[in-house]
Amino acid sequence: MQNLYAGLAEIFEIDASDVTADTVLAEHNWDSLAIVSTIALVDEICGELLDGAALAQCVTAADIVALLPQAKAA
Amino acid sequence: MTTATPAAGDRPRRGGYALSGVALRGVVCAVPGAPVPNAVIAETLGDQAVADVVKMIGVETRHWSAPDQTTADLCHTAAQRLLERLDWTPDSVDALIFVTQTPDHPLPASACILHGRLGLATDCQAFDVNLGCSGYVYGLWLAASLIQSGCRRVLLLAGETMSRLVDPSDRGTAVLFGDAGSASAIEHDPDAPLMRFRLGSDGSGANALMVPQGGFRPVDPDRAFTLDPSRLHMDGGEVFTFTLREIPKLVADTLADAGVAGETVDAYLLHQANRFMLRHIGKKIGATEPERLPVNIDRYGNTSSATLPLLLADDMAQRLTSGSETLMLVGFGVGLSWGAVLAKFGPLACAEVISA
DSSP states (O other), X not given: OHHHHHHHHHHHTSOGGGOOTXXXXXXXXXXXXXXXXXXXXHHHHHSOOOOHHHHHHOOBHHHHHHHSHHHHHO | OOSOOSSGGGSOOTTEEEEOSEEEEEEEEEEOXXXXXXXXXXXXXXXXXXXXXXXXXXXXXXXXXXXXXXXXXXXXXXXXXXXXXXXXXXXXXXXXXXXXXXXXXXSSOHHHHHHHHTTOOTTSEEEEEXXXXXXHHXXXXXXXXXXXXXXXXXXXXXXXXXXXXXXXXXXXXXXXXXXXXXXXXXXXXXXXOOEEEEEEEOGGGGGGEEOOSSSSSOOOTTOOOSSOTTSOEEOHHHHHHHHHHHHHHHHHHHHHHHTOOGGGOSEEEEOOSOHHHHHHHHHHHTOOSTTTSOOOHHHHOBOGGGHHHXXXXXXXXXXXXXXXXXXXXXXXXXXXXXXXXEEEEOOOSEEEEEEO
C-alpha cells in the first residue's frame, strides 16, 4: 500500500505524504497517461495487470487499492 | 530445413519456428527532411499538453514526409542505396515484400509499383503486407520462408508515413509518431546461423488501433467519434496492457525455443512504441542498460514497421558492420499482432540511415 501511494505521488508529482486513501484522483489530472502509469506501477509492485477501464472508474486512491489482488482476496 | 518432420503430426507446437540458411546482408533506412522538434507541435496543441505527453513517451524530434512524398518513395530511396552498397544487380532479386499501412493506392500493390521503379526482373515476385508495428518481424519471417522455398535474394521494404494518419489535434498520437522507410537485403547462405521466430495475433483487440474510415466497410453511423474517423484511433491504455501481457511472455518463449538464457542475448531491439513502455518491458525482461536495450524513439518517434530497421541501421550500425551480435527483435502493436526473432546477425555489408 505504501509503495502504491509513493508511486502515485510520483505520477501526480506531489509529496508522498499528500497521498492518502481519500486522495481524489480527478484533482490530480487522472487522464489516460496517469492510468497507463498506474497500470505499470501496479504491475511492478505485485505483477498484476489492472484493467484500464476499471482504473478510469476509480474516484479515490482507495478505489485503486480495492482493485489490487490482495484486497480482493481479503 | 527446420527440424526433421516425418509426418505433420510430429511437428512441434505451432507459434515457434526455426529457419536455417538465411542471412541478413544489409539495412538502409531513409527519413524525410529535417527533424521536426516538439515546439512545432506545441504551436497547435500548446506547450503544457505536449510537455505532459513527452515526459512519458520520450519523443524529442521526428521526421515528417512532404505532402507528395509516400512510404514507397522513402523505401525506394533506401532500396536503391542498399542495392548499390551490396553490389546487387536489380535482376538478381527474386522477391520484393513491401510492409506498410500507407500504400500509394488502394490498388495495385505498391510492391508492384516499386518493382517497376527499381527495374527488377519479370520473374521477381512482389506483394504488399498490411501490418504495422509487428510488420518487420513478419517481413523477415516471410523473406526467410521464401528463401527456404527456393528464392536466393529477397528485398524487404518496410515503412510508414504515420504523419498522414494522425489527427493533429490528438495529443496522444500527434507527438508520438514519425515517418521512415527501410530496405533490408536477405540472402540464401547455407552457413548462416539459425533464425528462431515466434509470431502471434489477437484479433479481439482489433479496435485498440484502427483507422475506422477509408476501407470498404461503412462507418457505424451510431458510433460517436471525437477524432476524424479517417485518422488513427488509438486506445493507449488497451495497447499498453496488451503489451505488458504478451511481450514478456513472447520473449521468454522465444528464449525457451532456443534453450538459452536471456543473458546470452547481446541486445533486445524492441519496437519503439514509447519510452515509458520500453523501460518498463526492459525491466521485466532484464535488459535496462542502453547497450542491451537501445532506444532511439527520442530522435525518430514511433515509425511503426520501420522502428526495428532504424535500430539496426542507426544504434546498432557500428556493432553490426564490424562483427556479429546475438539479437532478439520484437515487434508488437496494431492487429493486435506480435512477433519476435532471435538470431546471430552480422557482420552486415552496410547499415546506414540516409535522407530522402
